[in-house]
Amino acid sequence: xxxxxxxxxxxxxxxxxxxxxxxxxxxxxxxxxxxxxxxxxxxxxxxxxxxxxxxxxxxxxxxxxxxxxxxxxxxxxxxxxxxxxxxxxxxxxxxxxxxxxxxxxxxxxxxxxxxxxxxxxxxxxxxxxxxxxxxxxxxxxxxxxxxxxxxxxxxxxxxxxxxxxxxxxxxxxxxxxxxxxxxxxxxxxxxxxxxxxxxxxxxxxxxxxxxxxxxxxxxxxxxxxxxxxxxxxxxxxxxxxxxxxxxxxxxxxxxxxxxxxxxxxxxxxxxxxxxxx
Amino acid sequence: xxxxxxxxxxxxxxxxxxxxxxxxxxxxxxxxxxxxxxxxxxxxxxxxxxxxxxxxxxxxxxxxxxxxxxxxxxxxxxxxxxxxxxxxxxxxxxxxxxxxxxxxxxxxxxxxxxxxxxxxxxxxxxxxxxxxxxxxxxxxxxxxxxxxxxxxxxxxxxxxxxxxxxxxxxxxxxxxxxxxxxxxxxxxxxxxxxxxxxxxxxxxxxxxxxxxxxxxxxxxxxxxxxxxxxxxxxxxxxxxxxxxxxxxxxxxxxxxxxxxxxxxxxxxxxxxxxxxxxxxxxxxxxxxxxxxxxxxxxxxxxxxxxxxxxxxxxxxxxxxxxxxxxxxxxxxxxxxxxxxxxxxxxxxxxxxxxxxxxxxxxxxxxxxxxxx
Numbered sequence: 001x002x003x004x005x006x007x008x009x010x011x012x013x014x015x016x017x018x019x020x021x022x023x024x025x026x027x028x029x030x031x032x033x034x035x036x037x038x039x040x041x042x043x044x045x046x047x048x049x050x051x052x053x054x055x056x057x058x059x060x061x062x063x064x065x066x067x068x069x070x071x072x073x074x075x076x077x078x079x080x081x082x083x084x085x086x087x088x089x090x091x092x093x094x095x096x097x098x099x100x101x102x103x104x105x106x107x108x109x110x111x112x113x114x115x116x117x118x119x120x121x122x123x124x125x126x127x128x129x130x131x132x133x134x135x136x137x138x139x140x141x142x143x144x145x146x147x148x149x150x151x152x153x154x155x156x157x158x159x160x161x162x163x164x165x166x167x168x169x170x171x172x173x174x175x176x177x178x179x180x181x182x183x184x185x186x187x188x189x190x191x192x193x194x195x196x197x198x199x200x201x202x203x204x205x206x207x208x209x210x211x212x213x214x215x216x217x218x219x220x221x222x223x224x225x226x227x228x229x230x231x232x233x234x235x236x237x238x239x240x241x242x243x244x245x246x247x248x249x250x251x252x253x254x255x256x257x258x259x260x261x262x263x264x265x266x267x268x269x270x271x272x273x274x275x276x277x
Numbered sequence: 278x279x280x281x282x283x284x285x286x287x288x289x290x291x292x293x294x295x296x297x298x299x300x301x302x303x304x305x306x307x308x309x310x311x312x313x314x315x316x317x318x319x320x321x322x323x324x325x326x327x328x329x330x331x332x333x334x335x336x337x338x339x340x341x342x343x344x345x346x347x348x349x350x351x352x353x354x355x356x357x358x359x360x361x362x363x364x365x366x367x368x369x370x371x372x373x374x375x376x377x378x379x380x381x382x383x384x385x386x387x388x389x390x391x392x393x394x395x396x397x398x399x400x401x402x403x404x405x406x407x408x409x410x411x412x413x414x415x416x417x418x419x420x421x422x423x424x425x426x427x428x429x430x431x432x433x434x435x436x437x438x439x440x441x442x443x444x445x446x447x448x449x450x451x452x453x454x455x456x457x458x459x460x461x462x463x464x465x466x467x468x469x470x471x472x473x474x475x476x477x478x479x480x481x482x483x484x485x486x487x488x489x490x491x492x493x494x495x496x497x498x499x500x501x502x503x504x505x506x507x508x509x510x511x512x513x514x515x516x517x518x519x520x521x522x523x524x525x526x527x528x529x530x531x532x533x534x535x536x537x538x539x540x541x542x543x544x545x546x547x548x549x550x551x552x553x554x555x556x557x558x559x560x561x562x563x564x565x566x567x568x569x570x571x572x573x574x575x576x577x578x579x580x581x582x583x584x585x586x587x588x589x590x591x592x593x594x595x596x597x598x599x600x601x602x603x604x605x606x607x608x609x610x611x612x613x614x615x616x617x618x619x620x621x622x623x624x625x626x627x628x629x630x631x632x633x634x635x636x637x638x639x640x641x642x643x644x645x646x647x648x649x
Contacts, residue, residue: 040405068388078402085404124495133496133587161549165541252390255435257443264388 007054007087013037017055017210021201024212029174030142031125036208046079047205049102049121056117056201057083057100062090064098069106069247069264076104095267105168107189109246109268112198114215120183120202125209127171127181147179150222158227170231171222174213179222187231188247193219236261241272301346315339324531324560325349329601330356331461331480333530333559350482350601357602361461370515370524374534374557376433379510381561384437386503386538392434397509398561437506438536438553447505447538447551467593474576474596478569479557481599487564489589490571498575498587501540502554509533509561533562537570552581 005011013035020034039047057063063083067076071093079102080091092098095108104121112118128138131149141147150171157165164170170187174180182193183202193200193213200213213219223229234248240262246269248261263269302309316323316339326338330353338356345351381397384390396402441447457472465477478486493500511529518525535556541549554574556566575589588594598604 042405070388074396074402078404082404126496129496130499165549249388252387252437252440255391255440255443262388 001086004086006059007057007083007089008040009037009051009054014055017051020210021052021055021212024201024210025199025214027178028214028217029172029178029180029211031209031211033208034210036205039205041078041082043206044123045075046102046104046121048203048207048210049104049119049205050079050082050203051205052119052201052203052210053083053100053102054087056119057087057089059087059089061099062092062097064092064095064101064267065103066101066106066108066265066267067104068249069108070266072266093267094271095265105184105186106247106264107185107192109263109265111192112196114197116198118196118198118200120185120200122181122183122202122204122209123206124169125181125202125204125207125211127169127179142178145177145179147173150179151224154222154224158224163230164223164227167232170229173220173222175217176220180211180213180219182219186233186247187221187229188233190219190221190229190231195219234261238263238269238272241269242276243269243272246272301344310343312336312339312343315342321561322347322349324558324562325483325565326352326356327559328562328565329353329480329482330360332356332360350605354602354605365462367516367518369527370517372512372514372530372532374508374512374532375436375439377508377510377512377532377534379434379508381509382434382506383508384504384506386437386505387440390435390437390440399563434508436508436536438538441505441538441551445550448553450553465596467596469592469596471573471577474592475555475557475569475573477596477599478572481569482601482604483562483565483568485599485601485604486568486572489575489595490568492587493571493575493589498578498590500537500552500554500571500574502571502574503538504567505536505538505553507533507535507563507566509563531560533558533560533566535563535566535570537567537574539574552577 001008007014009017016035020032024030024032036048037051039050041047041050053063063080064071065076065080065083067073067079070076071080083089084091095101095110095112098116100117100119101108101112102119102121107118126135126138128141128150129135131153132138132141141149154164154166157163166187168186169181169184170190172180172182172190172193181202182190195216195218196213197215199215202211202213204210221229221231234250236248237244238246238248239260243263246263246265249264251260251262252258253260263272313336316335319339319342322342323335323338326341326349327333327335329350330338330341332338334356337359338352341352341355342349344355379392379395379397381399382392382395384394438447442449453472458470458476460473460476460480465473469477492498494502510531512532513526514528514530515524515526517523533556535554537554537556539552539554541551552574554570554572554577556569556571556573558565558569572589572595575587576592576595578585578590579592583590585591
């Protein structure tokens, strides 16, 4: 695009971001501060993920962008068109055809490979922020691995509600050291983080943090021995493709309580339908 | 150039106003802006002034924006100072936002819902790249969607929160039987009821509400918010004159309504339910309605048995400081002459320093350089 560098960011900025990525990969789950830039999309709409993607993408890459698991959601369309416009790269909706996947709130249903990178958009990189709003204090807690308050919070949920009441953004421990926010993915997706062959990068633009889970790294969802991590999904089959184990969206189809459930991962749903046909 | 000359105050004010009038008009080789142009082309500014000025009148708001040189708080102030002189003839009936003729209606909690998702005239998915070629901005495609919604969408749309309500997943909204408090007729009192709070927030400063709402998202009074629904469009305004005994329609106003769905309250004995935050604003004002809903929910912390520790949860703090007309007046009043008070401060500090020096012995370097 005239007047702008390849993929919008200037090369010096990209190098700064890549250095932050390298540090993040070297210390799995640790939040690395970086000099986040103003982007032409608003904060909270994926500016961290976009900066990661912009610093990683090359002319040969094939980009997939999803939001809520779907390629056709408005923000996914907007970000995909942003890179098509500023980098001129090929884009795809097929998970297996992508080299780079930027996502908000989901991990694709099919397992990712070691030649792929997944970039998560992160609103709140600090997993402790609801317990300790001061970032100066929570940083010290990370340094000391002082994660007791998070266990206490989960315990309090069990005493109050009879179960852990965290249904998304369920905190994880990475490489047996750092407590990490997996971004607001449903707890259903948490097991996919564990020993994933693909490099997982997390970008928070407004909060100016990057963190990473390198390939094949242990990622354990926080739980108790007698209350093991137990994510839930809507107990239905996808109404479109019949899949039984995918994560489902609930759609309201009338004002008399009518509901329909369908795969949130639209690419998975379409390929499942094609296979069954 | 003293601003309080012994006798020149009147002349100084006249000169300042003449200068202001010249500056406001600007370069006379350029044509003056008409209020109608502001209504047509600076709609978001007009909406903000109507909300904070607490008067629905786009033409007056536009005139105020012109007179205030685009200073929107000053413009809201002009509108407030005018509205307060208007006779209060009658209260309108409560508006029914379910019957809104929606230009925009989105729900973040369902992928799809009856009536569908409708973006409307939003900047949400624009790329913020400056349009250097102004002629391209000016050229409107003839096939661009009109503001008029198609008939299907004009029909009553169920609120997304009502869909949750059918399953009792969200707390019920019980209609209040009492006459709501009118903030313009009776002063704010604490503890403030929800109707009082919502009125204060509805005319509160957008920046203040935004910052407070944002602070709740960052952990200072977290409420786990989801946008249950955001809708914008025209709502009919009705009054029921006592001599007629039935409602008559007196026109339409554009409103933006935000129904925030927040994470549940409940215990082992009472089943958990989602809770609500509510925002309503004149005009097309997503940011304002959403911020209001976040702050409304945060201020319900005590009622819902949550810890009250963050600024946004402190009802007295929020309501006492959200009005930008009050705030700007008091902050800016520091420009007024205060020399009588200051003179007494001068005398006091000199006396204190003399006493301190007398007891401790002189501290010559500081005392000599203090300039008092």
